Amino acid sequence: MTYLSATDGAERVGLVDGEEIRGLRRPGRLVDLLGDDGERLARAAEDARRDPLEVLPLSSATLRAPVPVPPSIRDFMAFEAHVRNARGGSELDPAFYDAPVFYFTNPAAVLGPHDDVPVSPGSVAFDYELELGAVVGRAGADLDPAEAEQHIAGYLVFCDWSARDLQRAEMRHGLGPAKGKDGATTLGPVLVTPDELAPYRRGKGFELRASVTVNGRPFTTSSAEDPLWSFGEMLAYASRGTRLVPGDVVGSGTVGTGCILELSTLHGAEAYPWLRPGDEVHVSVEVLGDLRVTVVEGAPVRPLPRAAGRG
Known part of the structure; x- marks a missing residue:
C-alpha cells in the first residue's frame, strides 16, 4: 500500500499487517518494487515485518492510491x-x-x-x-x-x-x-x-x-x-x-x-x-x-x- 508517513510526511510504501501499517525504511514508490516475478515485492514485505520505519494504526493513517499515478x-x-x-x-x-x-x-x-x-x-x-x-x-x-x-x-x-x-x-x-x-x-x-x-x-x-x-x-x-x-x-x-x-x-x-x-x-x-x-x-x-x-x-x-x- 501507499500512505503518508508520520515520520517525515512523505508518501511511503507499507505492509498491512492485521490492523497496522508497517512502513518500509527506504523511500520509494510501490511501482519501484515491481518489474520481476514478485520477488522484489515479497522481499520488501519481509523487510517491513522485520525492521519497519514505523508502525501505524491502519484506521487513522492517510492512505493514497497504491499506484498514485499509473503509467496508463x-x-x-x-x-x-x-x-x-x-x-x-x-x-x-x-x-x-x-x-x-x-x-x-x-x-x-x-x-x-x-x-x-x-x-x-x-x-x-x-x-x-x-x-x-x-x-x-x-x-x-x-x-x-x-x-x-x-x-x-x-x-x-x-x-x-x-x-x-x-x-x-x-x-x-x-x-x-x-x-x-x-x-x-x-x-x-x-x-x-x-x-x-x-x-x-x-x-x-x-x-x-x-x-x-x-x-x-x-x-x-x-x-x-x-x-x-x-x-x-x-x-x-x-x-x-x-x-x-x-x-x-x-x-x-x-x-x-x-x-x-x-x-x-x-x-x-x-x-x-x-x-x-x-x-x-x-x-x-x-x-x-x-x-x-x-x-x-x-x-x-x-x-x-x-x-x-x-x-
Missing part, C-alpha cells in the same frame, strides 16, 4: 450483466463477444481510498462504477492469454466515477468516453497479491462479495465471479501490438448492478437518484477492502464559444 489505465467492459442492465435488457451486438472492449482513462485523476470525489464540471448525472482492478507487475507485449496473469502484481478496488450526461453527449459523435470519465478514478485501499486471492477464484472471475451504499442506504449488492473474460485475457488483448509496463492498471469494468445507471434503468430514477455533493459513498469488496469517500462540488464550467460550422 485501461478500463474494460467484461461483465455482460452490466451492459444488459444499462441497456434495459436489449440484445447486445454479436461483435461484443469477439473481444473485450476498453477505453483509456486519466492517470492524473487517480484518487486515494478516502479522498473527496469532485463532480465533473457541468454534470447533473454523476455515477459510481464498482469494479476490480489489476496492476501490472512485469512488462510484456503480445502476451499469451493462458500466461498473461503471471504479469499481474496484485489486485485492488477500482471505482470509476462517471458523468453520464456528459458521456451521452460526447459519444454521439463516435468518440469517447472522454470528459464524461476523466474526472476521477478511485483506487485502493491496498494491493492484494494473486496468492491471497487464489482461494476465491471461480472460473474467469473471483467469488468476492461487492457492495456500495450511498448515505448508508444499500445500492449495489453484487459479486465479481462471472466476467466474460479473465484478467489474463484482458491483459493479453491490451498488450496486442503494444507493451504493458509495471504499474499499468487494468479495470474489469462494472460488475452487474454496480452503478446507478443500471439501478435506475431497472428500478426507476426516483428510487436510485444520481450522486450529489455531500453524498457519502462506501464501496466494499471482500478481501480487497473499502473505499469511503464524500462527493463534493466540482469546478465551475468555463464556457467555450460555439464553433462556426460550414454547413
Whole structure:
C-alpha cells in the first residue's frame, strides 16, 4: 500500500499487517518494487515485518492510491450483466463477444481510498462504477492469454466515477468516453497479491462479495465471479501490438448492478437518484477492502464559444 508517513510526511510504501501499517525504511514508490516475478515485492514485505520505519494504526493513517499515478489505465467492459442492465435488457451486438472492449482513462485523476470525489464540471448525472482492478507487475507485449496473469502484481478496488450526461453527449459523435470519465478514478485501499486471492477464484472471475451504499442506504449488492473474460485475457488483448509496463492498471469494468445507471434503468430514477455533493459513498469488496469517500462540488464550467460550422 501507499500512505503518508508520520515520520517525515512523505508518501511511503507499507505492509498491512492485521490492523497496522508497517512502513518500509527506504523511500520509494510501490511501482519501484515491481518489474520481476514478485520477488522484489515479497522481499520488501519481509523487510517491513522485520525492521519497519514505523508502525501505524491502519484506521487513522492517510492512505493514497497504491499506484498514485499509473503509467496508463485501461478500463474494460467484461461483465455482460452490466451492459444488459444499462441497456434495459436489449440484445447486445454479436461483435461484443469477439473481444473485450476498453477505453483509456486519466492517470492524473487517480484518487486515494478516502479522498473527496469532485463532480465533473457541468454534470447533473454523476455515477459510481464498482469494479476490480489489476496492476501490472512485469512488462510484456503480445502476451499469451493462458500466461498473461503471471504479469499481474496484485489486485485492488477500482471505482470509476462517471458523468453520464456528459458521456451521452460526447459519444454521439463516435468518440469517447472522454470528459464524461476523466474526472476521477478511485483506487485502493491496498494491493492484494494473486496468492491471497487464489482461494476465491471461480472460473474467469473471483467469488468476492461487492457492495456500495450511498448515505448508508444499500445500492449495489453484487459479486465479481462471472466476467466474460479473465484478467489474463484482458491483459493479453491490451498488450496486442503494444507493451504493458509495471504499474499499468487494468479495470474489469462494472460488475452487474454496480452503478446507478443500471439501478435506475431497472428500478426507476426516483428510487436510485444520481450522486450529489455531500453524498457519502462506501464501496466494499471482500478481501480487497473499502473505499469511503464524500462527493463534493466540482469546478465551475468555463464556457467555450460555439464553433462556426460550414454547413
